[in-house]
Amino acid sequence: MVDLLLGLQWGDEGKGKIVDVLTKNYDIIARFQGGPNAGHTLIFDGNKHVLHTIPSGIFHKKAINIVGNGVVIDPVIFKKEIDNLSAYKIDFKSKLLISRKAHLILPTHRLLDAASETAKGKAKIGSTLKGIGPTYMDKTGRNGIRVGDLELENWKDKYNALTKKHLKMLNFFEVDIQYDLAELEEEFYEAIAVLKKLTFIDSENYLNQAINDGKTILAEGAQGSLLDIDFGTYPYVTSSTTTAAGACTGLGVAPNRIGEVFGIFKAYTTRVGSGPFPTELFDDDGKTMATVGHEFGATTGRPRRCGWLDLVALKYAVQINGVTQLMMMKGDVLSGFDRLKVCTSYTYKGTEVTHLPYNIEPENVSVNYTEFKGWQADLTALESASQLPENLLAYIDFIEKEVAVPIKIVSVGPDRKQTVFR
Numbered sequence: 001m002v003d004l005l006l007g008l009q010w011g012d013e014g015k016g017k018i019v020d021v022l023t024k025n026y027d028i029i030a031r032f033q034g035g036p037n038a039g040h041t042l043i044f045d046g047n048k049h050v051l052h053t054i055p056s057g058i059f060h061k062k063a064i065n066i067v068g069n070g071v072v073i074d075p076v077i078f079k080k081e082i083d084n085l086s087a088y089k090i091d092f093k094s095k096l097l098i099s100r101k102a103h104l105i106l107p108t109h110r111l112l113d114a115a116s117e118t119a120k121g122k123a124k125i126g127s128t129l130k131g132i133g134p135t136y137m138d139k140t141g142r143n144g145i146r147v148g149d150l151e152l153e154n155w156k157d158k159y160n161a162l163t164k165k166h167l168k169m170l171n172f173f174e175v176d177i178q179y180d181l182a183e184l185e186e187e188f189y190e191a192i193a194v195l196k197k198l199t200f201i202d203s204e205n206y207l208n209q210a211i212n213d214g215k216t217i218l219a220e221g222a223q224g225s226l227l228d229i230d231f232g233t234y235p236y237v238t239s240s241t242t243t244a245a246g247a248c249t250g251l252g253v254a255p256n257r258i259g260e261v262f263g264i265f266k267a268y269t270t271r272v273g274s275g276p277f278p279t280e281l282f283d284d285d286g287k288t289m290a291t292v293g294h295e296f297g298a299t300t301g302r303p304r305r306c307g308w309l310d311l312v313a314l315k316y317a318v319q320i321n322g323v324t325q326l327m328m329m330k331g332d333v334l335s336g337f338d339r340l341k342v343c344t345s346y347t348y349k350g351t352e353v354t355h356l357p358y359n360i361e362p363e364n365v366s367v368n369y370t371e372f373k374g375w376q377a378d379l380t381a382l383e384s385a386s387q388l389p390e391n392l393l394a395y396i397d398f399i400e401k402e403v404a405v406p407i408k409i410v411s412v413g414p415d416r417k418q419t420v421f422r
């Protein structure tokens, strides 16, 4: 069976940490969508690592890590990630396997991303500018270049033809994007040479065989459900299916092979980039969350917007994904608040609703809160569920009842060790 681990908000929930914590239970960790727009942070033994494309199981001795067909790979960033892990003496050839059907991000995809965002002006998505949108556009437009193409004689012809087309498209945007293509290509070809030294596989075949052999697999999601191309806050979303169904298409495993669906959420909410965020705070409470929670993007360093927990949105994500177990992250960041708020319904065009409506822009939606007493205790040294403060337990109990799914892990700090199991 394949278990899934998914972010239920706008990304940055702490998926990397939990995959790292859970990896000891799995033979294979597989990424199924997104690309280097993701930044999965892992902290252990006093070291911090940010992974972008490489699955978060890479630090464990045993696990095989797979980059699935649904992922888009920027060879340049991929090479840097591999270089950054050199101290760990990881045998990448045997531990990191790449799907031949994964698409490649070309230097010109990044340029197109930048041009598209600049041309949008105030309406920009707030993209990470990693070329994600243009690469998925080429995938669905049936123009993309895939990892498996690198094994074919004519891949450079394909590359040149697509790059030529992208350069024409760049002119269409009529914005001033500075670049030196020769320099970008030199870096790109160097990185391709590194990529080609890794093992390419027909990953759908590999994974289905592994399932038949009784191997345990964890599919690691990137971004979050509210950034899903279909179910997120469109158009302020990413270009892939971040929800459970994306694991089926992004790995080639059938729905009846999916086991547990682990849903991760922060005890509050954050969002980086543009788009509606009904519980966003512009006051000191929001600033406290940002400061205490170190809320800066792991990929871009941008400050994250912060706000109260939104149960309307969380219930929606739980429903779309079929979540079976919840994991609540960053409970420690809320220590010290006198009162906490949780959004339990919206007022949508004058009527109270408890489901996520079509449009959640501020002109259509206002939020209704339930208040809770805060807790003062520092949680970061807690080791067992019996030590959780009473007011935090009341908070957890309320969420579990509203969402009707148990919270099995409460994370009380970024380190692998700061994890309380319930």
Ligand code: IMP
Residues within 6 Å of the ligand: 010, 011, 012, 037, 038, 039, 125, 126, 127, 128, 129, 130, 132, 133, 222, 223, 227, 236, 237, 238, 239, 272, 273, 274
């Ligand atoms: P893109 O996927 O880089 O095009 O970005 C689209 C939107 O998704 C922007 O608002 C980004 O800030 C957001 N986004 C993309 N990847 C992540 C992530 O890993 N965490 C949080 N937000 C993300």
